[in-house]
Amino acid sequence: MTDITVLSLDAANSQDRSAFVDLGRRFSAQVPHFVPQMRSEQIELVHPDKNPFFQHADVQLFIAQRGGKPVGRISAHIDHLALTIPPEQGMGPGTGMFGYFDADDAEVAKALLAKAEEWLKAKGMTRVLGPISMSIWEEPGLLVRGQDHAPMIMMGQHPAEYADYITACGYEPVKRLDTYELDISCEFPPLVQRIVKSGERNPRIRVREVELDHYQREIEIILEILNDAWSDNWGFVPLTEAEVAHTGKKLRPLVHPELNRIAELDGEPVAFMLTLPDVNDLFAKTGGKLFPFGWLRTLRWLKKPRGAGMRVPLMGVRKRLHNSRLASQLAFMMISEIRASAAGKFESQRGEIGWILEDNQGMIAIADTIDSRINREYLIYGKQL
Template identity: 55%
Template sequence: MANPALSIRPADSKADRKAFIALPYRLNADDPNWVPPLKSEEAEKIDPSKNGWFSHAVGQLFLALRGDAVVGRISAHIDTLALTLPPEQGFGPGVGCWGMLEAEDRGTAHALIVAAEDWLRGKEMTRALGPISLSIWEEPGLLVMGHEHPPTVMMGHHQPHYQEWIESAGYAGVKTLYTYELDITKQFPPICGRIIAAGEKNARIRIRNVDKAKFDEEAQIILAILNDAWSDNWGFVPLTPPEIADVGKKLKPIVFEDLIRIAEVDGEPVAFMITLPDLNEVIAPLKGNLLPFGWAKILWWLRKPKARTMRVPLMGVLKRLQSSRMASQLALMMIEYIRRAAVANYGASRGEIGWILDDNQGMRSIADILECDVNKKYEIYGKDL
C-alpha cells in the first residue's frame, strides 16, 4: 500500500501545538547527544502570551503530516525590530526567518521550507534566513560540526543530514557561529598570567561579583553594556523590556554571584561576563518532563550545583574600549576569576565559550590566547525569495 500523501498545515490548535512540541522527542530519541528540552519551556517559547519576543514579532507554526502521522514541523517568523536594522548587519527590510525545523526525510524538510517561504512572501518578505529558533538570542544556526558533543544550556543540536537538506533547498551559508572549549582545571598560558597580573596592579580596575540581591539593578547594568558592545555585530537585535523580563525569570535560578562578573574602570561599569553551569547535565535524564520528580531533582541540584561544564554565553566590553589593550585585559581577568570559582566551588573541569561570530576578531583572539579549541560550528543560511 502506498504511503499517504504529504500535507502541510498551520499548527494553530492546542492539539497541533502539542504535536509540534512532541515531534523532536521522537525523531531524536536515538541520538545519545540530544538533550530533551523541558516541554514546559518549549510550550512557553511558542506561546505569544508567554514569550516577550512576540511583542515585536509575528510568526506561524506548520506541521507536516502523512495521513494522521506528524512527520515534520517548522516555524516562519518576522522580527519587526530586525527589519529596521542596516542590511549589512544581516537583517534589514524584507528579511524574514524560519526555524525549529524537524523532519523525517529530505522531501518533508523541503516541503516545510517551501511553506515557510510562502508565508514570508505573503508578508512581503524578499529574503529568508534560517534556522533561527525563534529569536536570534535563543538558538540561531544549524549545527554543522560537533554532533558528537551534547549541547550545553541554551544551545541547539541537530541531525547531521539537515545540512544537506537545507543546502539542497537553495540556501547558502551567510554566517558561521563558533563555540570553543577548554580544560579549566589547567592554568592559562603564561602570557595570560602576565596580562592579568598587570591588571591587578592597576588601581583603576575593579572586577566584582554581581549582587543577586540587586538582581534587577545588575541586569540593567549588564544590558546597557551589552547593547553598546554588541550594537555593530551581525544579527544584533536589541533586547526589549518584555524579553529582559523573560530572561530574568528563566536565568535567575541559575545565576550564581561568583560566576557573573562586572568590570569597572574608575568606578564605571565597562565590561561583563556571564557564566552558567550547564543545566543540560541535570535535565538530560528527565526526558523533557518536570513531573513526577523532575522539578525536585532540579531544585535539589540548585541548592549546591555541581557541573562538569560551564558555559559563557555572553561577554561584552563598551565599544569605546574595544580596540584597546585594556579590553583584552579586562576579559582575561574576568575569565580567570570565574575559572577559579568554577573549579573550586562547582567542581567544573570544562568550559565552553560561545557562540562567537566568525568575524568577531576580538573574542576569537582571546580564545586563541587561551589556547581554546573550536568544538562546534553553527551555520545561518540565507536565500532570496
Template identity: 55%
Template sequence: MNSSALTVRPIDSKADRKKFVDFAWDVYRDDPAWVPPLKDEVHGLLDPKKNPWFQHAKAQLWLAERGGKVVGRISAQVDQLVQDEMCQGTGQWGMYEVLDAEASAALIATAEDWLRQQGMKRALGPISLSIWDEPGLEIEGFDESPTAMMGHHRPEYQGWIEAAGYEKAKDLITYALDITNWQDPLIDRLIASGERNPRIRIRNVDKSKFDQEAALILNLLNDAWSNNWGYVPLTPAEIAYAGKKLKPIIFNELVRIAELDGEPVAFMLTIPDINELTKDLNGELFPFNFIKLLWRLRKPRTRRLRVPLMGVARKLHGSRLASQLAFMMIEFTRRDAVSKFGATHGEFGWILEDNKGMLSIAQLPGAEINHRYRIYEKAL
C-alpha cells in the same frame, strides 16, 4: 518511505502545539547526544502571552504529516526589529525538525511562501525564534551533547537545507577547553598588571540586587553587541523576561562585572551546564521533576560551564584594556569555577566566525572548536 500523501498545515490549536513540541522526541529518540529540552520552556517560547518577543514580531507554525503521523515541523517569523536594525525585507524561519527530505522541502517552501506574503525578500534560517534563542544549524560536533541553550541537529539537515537553495550567511562557533590548569605567560602578565591597576575593579554580581544587576548586564550587552552581524536589541520587556528565566542558574561567583573608575564597562556571564542536570528528566518538570531540579540547582556540580554572553563597552572595543578586562574576568571566574563548582571544562560561545576581537579572547591555551552552527540565507 510511507507512500501516503504528505500534507503541510498551519497549527491552530493547543493539541497541535503539543504535537509541534513533542515531535522532537520522535526525531532524536535514538540519539545519545540529544538533550531533551524542558517542554514548559519550549511552550513558553512559542506563547505570545508569555514571550515578549511577540510584542515586536509574529510567527506562524506548521506541521508536516503523512498518514496521520507528524514527520516535520517549522516556524516562519517576521521581526520588526530585524527590519529596523538588520535589513528591511529579511524574514526568518526556524524550529526546524524533520524526518525525511520530502517533508523538509515542503516545509521550507511553505515557510518561504508565508514570508513572501509578508513582503519579505530574503530568508534567514534556521533561527528559533530569534538570534537570542537558538540560532543556526549544527554542522560540526554532533557526537557531543550541546551545552545549555545551544542546539543539536541531525547531520542530514545540512544537505536538505542546501538542496532548497540556501547558502551560508554566517557561522557561529563555540570553543571548549580544560579549565583546571591553563597558563599563558603573556595573559598572566596582563592579568597581574590589571590587578595592580587601582582604576580597575572586577566584582561578582550581587544576586540580592538581581533586577538591577540583570538590567545593568543586559544594557551593557546591547551596547557591546550593537555592531555585530544579526544583532537586534533586547527590549526592556525582553530584558526582564530573560532575567527571570536566568535567575535560577545565576550564581554570584560565576558572573563578573568589570568597572573602570567606578563605571561598569564589561561583563561575563557564566552558567553551569544545566543540560547535565536535566538530561534524565526527559523534558518533564511535573509532577516531581521540578523538585529534583531545584535540589540539583541548590549547589550544582557540573563538568562543564558555559560562557553564553560576554561584552565590553563599545567605546573600549579594539583597545588593550578591553582584552585585559576580559582575561581578568575569565581568570577570576575560572578559579571559582574549579574550586567551588568542581567544573573541569568550559565552553565559550557562540561567537561569530569573523568577530576577531572575541575570537582572540576565546582562543585560550588549549581551546578548540567543538561545535559549529550555520545560519543560511536565500533570496525569496
C-alpha cells in the same frame, strides 16, 4: 510531494502549540547525544503571551503530514526589530526567517521550506535566513559539526543530514557561529596571568561578582552593556525591556555570583561575563522532568551544581573600548576569576564559550590565547525569495 500536506497552526491555540512542541521532542529523541529538555519551557517559547519575542514579531507555525501522520515541522517569522537593522549587519528590510526545522526526509523538508517561503513572500519579504529558532538570542543556526557529543545549555542538536536538506532547496551558508571548549581545571597560560596581574594593579579597574541582593539592577546593567557592545555585530537585534525582564527571570535559578562578573572602570560598569552551569547535566539524569522525583534532585543541583560543565553564552565590553588593550584585559580578568571559582568551588573541569561569530577577531583571539578550541559549528543559511 503530492502525498505531503503542510498544515498551518495557531500559536495562540494550546492544542496546536502542544502538537508543534511534542513533534519536535519526538525528533530530538532520535538525535545522538540527545538531552531531554523541560516541555513546559519549550511550550513557553512558542506561546504568544509568555515569550516577549512575539511582541515585535509575526510568527506562523507549520506541521507536515504524510498519510495523516506528522513528519516534520517549521516556523516562519518576521522580527520587526530585525527589519530596522542595517543590511550590512545581516538583517535589514525584507528579511524573514525560518526556525524549528525538523523533517523525516528531503521531500518533507522541501515542502516545509516552500511553505515557510510562501508565507514570508506573501508578507513582503524578499529574503529568508534560518534556522533561527525564533529570536536570534535563542537558538540560532544549524549544527553542522559537533554531533559527537551532547550540547550544553540553550544549544541546539541537529542531525547531520539537515544541512543537505536545506542546501538542496537553494540555500547557501551566510554566517558560521562557533563554540570553543577548554579545560578549566588548568591555570591559564603565563601571558594571560601577566595581563590579569597588571589589571589588578590598576586602581581604575574593579572586577566584582554579580550581587544577588540587587539582581534586577544587575541584569539591567548586563543587558544594557550587551546592547551597546554587540550593536555592530552581524545579526544583532536589540533586546527590549520586556525581553530583559523575561530573560532575567528565566536565568535567576542558574545565576551564581561566583560565576558571573561585572567590570567597572572609574566606577562605571563597562564589561560583563555571564556563565551558566550546564543544566543539561541535570536533565540527562532526570529526563527533563521535575516529577515525580526530579524536583528534589533539581533543587539540590541548582543550589550547587558540583562538577557541572560551564558555558559562557554572553560577554561584552562597551563599544567605545573595543579594539583597545583595556578591552582584552578586562575580558581576561573576568575569565580568570570565573575559571578559578568554577574549578575551585564547583569542581568543574569543562568550559565552553560561544557562540562566537566566525569573523569576530577580538573574541577569537581571546579564545585562542586561553588555549580553547572549536568543538561545535553552527551555520545560518540564506536565500533570496
